[in-house]
Amino acid sequence: MNAEIIRRYGESRLPRYTSYPTAPRFSPSIGAGTYRDWLATVPKSDPVSLYLHVPFCRSLCWYCGCHTTITQKDAPILDYLTVLKQEIRLVAKAIGQRQDVSDIHFGGGTPTIMTPEEFLDLTATLAAAFGIGGATEFAVEIDPRTLTVEMSEALGEAGITRASLGVQSFDPKVQKAINRIQSADQTETALSNLRKAGARSVNFDLIYGLPHQNVDSAIETARVASAMRPERFAVFGYAHVPAFKKHQRLIDTAALGDAHERHAQAEAIATTLCEAGYRRIGLDHFALPEDQLSIAADRQALHRNFQGYTTDTASTLIGFGSSAIGRLAEGYAQNDVAIGRYASLISSGELATSKGYRLTQEDRVRAWIIERLMCNFQVDFSAMPDGFELPDESFGKANLPLKTLLEEGIVSWRGDMLSVDTKHRFLVRTVASCFDAYLGETGRTHATAA
Structure with missing residues (x-):
């Protein structure tokens, strides 16, 4: 394994992408x-x-x-x-x-x-x-x-x-x-x-x-x-x-x-x-x-x-329960993290949702791409669900972070298929992050990529 690849990408902090956003x-x-x-x-x-x-x-x-x-x-x-x-x-x-x-x-x-x-x-x-x-x-x-x-x-x-x-x-x-x-x-x-x-x-x-x-x-x-x-x-x-x-x-x-x-x-x-x-x-x-x-x-x-x-x-x-997250067709909903506030809301007869996220169509497209990468180490863009379209060039080969990964051999792109190289699969979160429109917008610290 290329030590420089591990140093450069393995120490970056990225989401685990158990959800998107x-x-x-x-x-x-x-x-x-x-x-x-x-x-x-x-x-x-x-x-x-x-x-x-x-x-x-x-x-x-x-x-x-x-x-x-x-x-x-x-x-x-x-x-x-x-x-x-x-x-x-x-x-x-x-x-x-x-x-x-x-x-x-x-x-x-x-x-x-x-x-x-x-x-x-x-x-x-x-x-x-x-x-x-x-x-x-x-x-x-x-x-x-x-x-x-x-x-x-x-x-x-x-x-x-x-x-x-x-x-x-x-x-x-x-x-x-x-x-x-x-x-x-x-x-x-x-x-x-x-x-x-x-x-x-x-x-x-x-x-x-x-x-x-x-x-x-x-x-x-x-x-x-x-x-x-x-x-x-x-x-x-x-x-x-x-x-x-x-x-x-x-x-x-x-x-x-x-x-x-x-x-x-x-x-x-x-x-x-x-x-x-x-x-x-x-x-x-x-x-x-x-x-x-x-x-x-x-x-x-x-x-x-x-x-x-x-x-x-x-x-x-x-x-x-407190801090629990739900996922529905419209988006995500999370209960209050603090047990006391969660209990107070529920005891009063109200749901305990304290924050969440309403999905856009672009979010759904990006989520589908990221999930396929995380699960299959590849994504076939020709198999995207009906109604899913690439909204702009940032999804394609003009995506600069992705272009760098292509040049370094971490991923390959043949026809409509984007694939993570077998020996670089431990960097799949790095590849997925190329399709994350919000990465870096918050101060939250994530786990290292490797």
Whole structure:
């Protein structure tokens, strides 16, 4: 790999493009009234996807970039769940019809921080408000350190089909440096209990670029984790943004690797997983050949949303909970990040939307291009959906950032097909950014490109 390419592009900070436009473009001009209007237009015939954010953890992981609150008490969690159930009913009423659900995803925080009884009560509220059936995919993010047998059984009773376990690294030195001590045995026990509960597909999250992490420890973590045979892996680069996440100041920046080291760790993990029988999916996911993610990749039917690469085809995503983001045909709507303000709004009978974004037709075109690049590493401009047109020359070969990538061999353009060179796929976010009309307009810091 060209060291100069890694230095020049690998250290740039770019969005992960789980949405377009990205969240820093959201504006307070989109509020509860607009969101309520958008909900009323959701087509009855289209199943929706639901995301529920549970923003609580028992301890703070210093690398974390999520919206979460640390609590040792149960009262704040119980209060929050009461409000969350109220929001579910408010949104269902705003839609005005019993909407079928294709996918449910619980994220956080630690969604399994609640008791089994509370979890089943929450899912019963969902089932009373929406059409949830045997075909609904049901996924939950899980901290293996706190998952009990009883909670695993409750997940099974609720109908869990997929689970995502946070692993990050099994290296004790790295774990101490990020304040997350987790053994391989804890992880394997959680995996076993989830299998018994009915989870058909389990994902492990791994992270590279952590403090004191090196190629050897990254390989060893990938080796131990792959031996447990989860169906999927998501492998993310640590985003060190202490100006945005102040607790990351607890991490020793001198112990963080540079762009070359990060790239070496990422490729070492990828090689280890591929040698173990996993297929590389998109930028940062891996899956066994028989997993639905692999099948979707073969069919070029992958999609990308706030949870990363997905087989979820729903055009409407409804977000519940503080900071949760919804995506509808008209645009994005995000709930208030502050738990107190979120709870106050919902308790008063109002939706908690604090900001969002109304999509233009140009946004939709750019979003389609970016998603195809992120999922397929290529985009066929002749296959653009009806009504999508390139509005100006900035989309084409006159695009100066793209022209530079063409000249350096990072991408190629043959006929209507723009493709990312195989050995430069780790720079796909750099390629996607060429079609981002808003990049650089905000002060938000993103993750490095490599």
